[in-house]
Amino acid sequence: MPGSGVGAGALAWRRPRAAVPVGGSGMDKKCDQKSCASCKSSGEKQSREELISCKLSRIKNKVLVMSGKGGVGKSSVASYLALGLARRNNYRVGLLDIDLHGPSIPTMFGIRGKLNISAEQEILPYEYGPNLKIVSIECMIDDNNAAIIWRGPVKHGVIQQFLADCSWGDLDFLVIDSPPGTGDEALSISRLIPDAKAVIVTTPQEVALADVRKSINFCRKVEMQILGLVENMSGLFCPHCNQFIPIFKTGGGRRTSEAMNVPYLGELPFDPAVVEGGDLGNPLLNGDGDVPFVKAVGGLVDKVLDGLGEQHKTE
Secondary structure, three states: OOOOOOOOOOOOOOOOOOOOOOOOOOOOOOOOOOOOOOOHHHHHOOOOOHHHHHOOOOOEEEEEEEOOOOOOOHHHHHHHHEEEHHHHOOOEEOOOOOHHHHHHHHHHOOOOOOOOEEOOEEEEEEEOOOEEEEEEEEHHHHOOOOOOOOOOHHHHHHHHHHHHHHHOEEEEEEEEEEEOOOOOHHHHHHOOOOEEEEEEOOOOOOOHHHHHHHHHHHHHHOEEEEEEEEEEEEEEOOOOOOOOEEOOOOOOOOHHHHHOOOOEEEEEEEOHHHHHHHHHOOOOHHHHOOHHHHHHHHHHHHHHHHHOOOOOOOO
């Protein structure tokens, strides 16, 4: 595994590829066992693209969480969306962190150490509870403080390996946490997962909304369906007096969604307990459900399910 400070190749554990039998490409073969690595047709999947296609065929919905700029709480939204979905009537959910230069998902879930590798040389995601699997680059390097210095083609190769060489199995949802902006990682997902759909995160102030409009136009350019726009940090419910304080103003997300003609997924209020839970690796949904932020996450999950045509199943 390239650890740090070098523009090295992709992850070290590349799966060996068997030759494709003459007269066929293997593209019409589907996995017929729990592990793609051990299924009867695995030897006929010569290219990484064929293996990715096979793996993705077992994942019903793919959701890319993106933002126009950093600091809007995108990773928090991705985390709570994945966790909220996993608590809806046994939905099987994966959370993939492709923020290669600044991964934060492991810290937010209290994940320590490296991911394990199966006998079939597949990466085994971290299992957070019975229904949520998590993969992040931070769980694959020796020094978490090392800088990842990779150019676009290397990052694309790593994302390919996240999809091809991870043992995701059968999932109802794969939530993908992308870094801010419309660069290599988001473009790779648009190419590798053509049916991915976007949730775009913003905060209410104009400096964030100016960049989120670029994210909307990116999705339209690459023909990625937009599930909607969510306004994060949309004011604070004071923990002492319970009065609402519009820290960054409010309503900018709704106005932008209307002006850009994209669905609006609602607001998530700022809550100091979310910050504390993220630092401690204990998400707020693990605690009291009778708080404004938790209720707002439930509303976000409902609207995402609506956009995907899935049922609102009870927690």
